[in-house]
Amino acid sequence: MSDVTPVTLLSGSLGAGKTTLVNHLLSTADDTDLAVLVNDMGTVNVDAELVADGSELDVDDGVAELSNGCICCELQDDLEAAVVRLARDRSFDHLVVEPSGISEPAPIARLFTTESRVAALYDVDAVVTVLDTPLFLDQFSDTETPERRGTDGDRPLSDLLVEQVELSNVVLLNKADQCTDDELTRARSLVGGLQPDATGIETTFSAVEPDRLLGSDRFDATAIEELPGWKRALSDDAVEHDNHTEDHDAHTHPDEVYGVSSTTICRHQPVSPAQFASFLRGLPTTVIRAKGTVWIAGNDNRITVSQAGPSIRATTQGPWIATLPAVDREMYRSNRPDLPWHEEHGDRRTELVFIGTDYDETAIETGMADTFADADAADSPETHPFPTDDGEEVIIKAP
Structure with missing residues (x-):
């Protein structure tokens, strides 16, 4: 042996x-x-x-x-x-x-x-x-x-x-x-x-x-x-779009071998939490996986959204680096030279991938476009289901 x-x-x-x-x-x-x-x-x-x-x-x-x-x-x-x-x-x-x-x-x-x-x-x-x-x-x-x-x-x-x-x-x-x-x-x-x-x-x-x-x-x-397909889709998209320094509404990756396609969306713009929650709950069953980071209007925490079939969860992942004091912000940026950074919004962004079979890509793009809000917009936490405290996790939709 x-x-x-x-x-x-x-x-x-x-x-x-x-x-x-x-x-x-x-x-x-x-x-x-x-x-x-x-x-x-x-x-x-x-x-x-x-x-x-x-x-x-x-x-x-x-x-x-x-x-x-x-x-x-x-x-x-x-x-x-x-x-x-x-x-x-x-x-x-x-x-x-x-x-x-x-x-x-x-x-x-x-x-x-x-x-x-x-x-x-x-x-x-x-x-x-x-x-x-x-x-x-x-x-x-x-x-x-x-x-x-x-x-x-x-x-x-x-x-x-x-x-x-x-x-x-x-x-x-x-x-x-x-x-x-x-x-x-x-x-x-x-x-x-x-x-x-x-x-x-x-x-x-x-x-x-x-x-x-x-x-x-x-x-x-x-x-x-x-390993996951959703990470690969985001990674491929990052290469094609210059590390996300420029926004793009949607980019589709067809997979001819499996008949599965993925759509990535990235904007340095927040989403309206109420409208975004409604959009997530209305995802078609042909979308089998959606995951990514979301900038929720009025919320300084990064939110990770994870959808798998009928289940949708949202979890806070700590504050956006752009919201930290200047000294801390520069320290984090120096330690992460590859961090995507927007001149106005810093690392705050909405970046999602949707993977599915025979789903309406245009409907996904249009639905997401309708959720974006102004950077200074905010909804009361009582009107939407997304977490606001660090480390908090909520179920947006249960199976």
């Missing part, structure tokens, strides 16, 4: 088929000695028991378990201790980490890539997301299906699904046998729009050749924050 062990990180909603995939890999990866770490949200680690049952292993023989928490957040220290202990006590070729279905993959990946005792022992091979494809499609359909919608904890399911796909190297479109050809085509398009570089594999009962997942060397630690 080499000094550094490859690790595959799994993500996916509850019931998508992650545990089935783990058992499949344990039973078919004959040439690879796997270690598995599983995590469930209950006091009894059901997933660990299922892995053990499916692989004819005892829970303490090749399977280390963390229970009663999510390994991406409150049990982060336990995860670090568990993977270090595994590397110390056992000899294996590859580690598979299966977190709870409500886990975000990015914090887990960072544990394995930042300077730590874990990063010295492991190297992330790939982030694999297992999709319950019918459920995934339900989140972005025109038809309400209340029994399948909802949240995991306080997090809208559609929002979590989108972020899991955005940070993936490989996406398993599982339960493909429950979908029509048209539905699978739509699912592939949605995945491609959210994460253009991900490899999509259609599966039934999570059956996939182990060598398509293990040893693929798909993960790039330096690109983890730049």
Whole structure:
């Protein structure tokens, strides 16, 4: 065994088929000695028991378990201790980490890539997301299906699904046998729009050749924050528009491969919060992702807006640098020489990307244009839903 062990990180909603995939890999990866770490949200680690049952292993023989928490957040220290202990006590070729279905993959990946005792022992091979494809499609359909919608904890399911796909190297479109050809085509398009570089594999009962997942060397630690399609669209737009020193109402990036297009809008101008909230609530279901930074009239805080299907959230991200005292402003600017800066408005701007399939781009452009207001305009906080305090988050539209 080499000094550094490859690790595959799994993500996916509850019931998508992650545990089935783990058992499949344990039973078919004959040439690879796997270690598995599983995590469930209950006091009894059901997933660990299922892995053990499916692989004819005892829970303490090749399977280390963390229970009663999510390994991406409150049990982060336990995860670090568990993977270090595994590397110390056992000899294996590859580690598979299966977190709870409500886990975000990015914090887990960072544990394995930042300077730590874990990063010295492991190297992330790939982030694999297992999709319950019918459920995934339900989140972005025109038809309400209340029994399948909802949240995991306080997090809208559609929002979590989108972020899991955005940070993936490989996406398993599982339960493909429950979908029509048209539905699978739509699912592939949605995945491609959210994460253009991900490899999509259609599966039934999570059956996939182990060598398509293990040893693929798909993960790039330096690109983890730049993987999503929405970030790429904004980045491409920044190059084309001279770092946003000039305003533009809209710029569209068609994707001929996936049939998905993205529209970016950037202005050094605030939006009327009431009108902007109305615009967001009226987004068509064919817009699967919208995200960016918004200048709210009368608000000195940067607002990040994140839409995933039927879910829309807004979060304050601290003050605009242009609103700080002159000494602080110049210090921040000297530390960030690439910061887009407008002669009059500084870094204050509205910069959004919309990603979707067959949506009316003109309607998006016109709708956004109607939300822009004068720089000194302001609405009373009582008349709109956007947050005003630093670190505050609000739900603009719930699924």
